[in-house]
Amino acid sequence: MQSIGERLEEARKRKGVTIREAAEATKIRGDYLNSFENNNFSIKVPDIYVRGFLRSYCNFLKVNSEKVITDFNANLIGEAKAAKRDHREFFGRMEIQQTPLVNEEAKAAAVIDDAQLSAEEDENEKPGFLEKVDKETAIKVGIVAVIAIMMLLVIVWIFRTLTSGGIDPDQVAQQNQRGLVPAETSAQAQQPSPAAATETIFLISVGDVRVTVTERDSGRVLLDSQPMTAGQRIPVEKVGPVKIDYTAGENLQVEIGGTAYGTGKTGENYSTIP
Incomplete structure (x- = not known):
């Protein structure tokens, strides 16, 4: 290959x-x-x-x-994995080198007390006090966090419902007392959402520069590392705010609504257009 x-x-x-x-x-x-x-x-x-x-x-x-x-x-990805593997092997060799030598002289055999050994194993298997405290604390913190998140979601929902147009706050309160969620009216359900406005801007190069344009909301790349030379003019259609990355800010201008604006920056940087 x-x-x-x-x-x-x-x-x-x-x-x-x-x-x-x-x-x-x-x-x-x-x-x-x-x-x-x-x-x-x-x-x-x-x-x-x-x-x-x-x-x-x-x-x-x-x-x-x-x-x-x-x-x-x-x-x-392969280079990153290789570097990580080399890192582990390096520290593994350090641990082997730092391990103290064991006296190879024969040691006299000792008598093993089975009862004492069993007692020591049982003692080691018992969870310590700190471990019990940590587990209990973690469970309590988790329960409190779940309750707080649920309360926050309820508050946000109520706020959005009260601030949305065409809904009476008193009616919402009465319906909530009955345990009902206000239903969307047929007129509101059938009303289509307005289409997002499309705007065209122009990138103007006054020198060599490479430009990447990305929509901030959707993450869609509108222009991918486009090289530009002096005098070149490229139109870009956008919906909402965009982020413009460039290699030489002094060599780039952006025309919005018929007016050209400089980036006000030099070298590799970026600008945000609302």
Whole structure:
């Protein structure tokens, strides 16, 4: 099975381009591309940017980017497990080295008192006072926490019911006394919820920058590590607030309602647009 680097190198050679030409076309540093083809992904940038670079390079080479990203994530998990295993083995060796040597001289056999041994085992099996206290305290704290959560949920429900439009508080109180929950009226049940408003903003680049746009409420990625050059203008349709991550804040502007705004930040940072 080919590694990620072998697939990228084979696709580049099949396309007939050099590392330098690929770097100019994708706006990704040539040493990064060379490291990727050598299966070296430790380029001192966050993993989210490594994934963005790999995705852009795969799209340029016409390689299945989803397969490459999946293999990259699996490689990260494998490295984390290996590091954890090495960590345990290191401390295991330390414990072995620090174990004091046992005198190998033969010891005289002692007479074992079966009654005394049984009494000691029974004593060791009895739970200590602190263990009993800890268990009882944990049970009491758990019961109190469950009751507090249930009371909080009831208070929140009552508050929302009283503050919702079209409901009489006195009627709610009478119904609660009878143990009934106010039912939703047919008009309210049939009334459709208003569609969320869609807004279009424009990302304007005044220099080289890489941008990722994510919806804050849904977590949906609207723009995934998109490289931009000076003068480039990209529209983004959003619903609700979004988070914009960028590699060079001084090279990015955001146009909202026909007005362009600077980020007011430099270098790798992020901004939130309501």
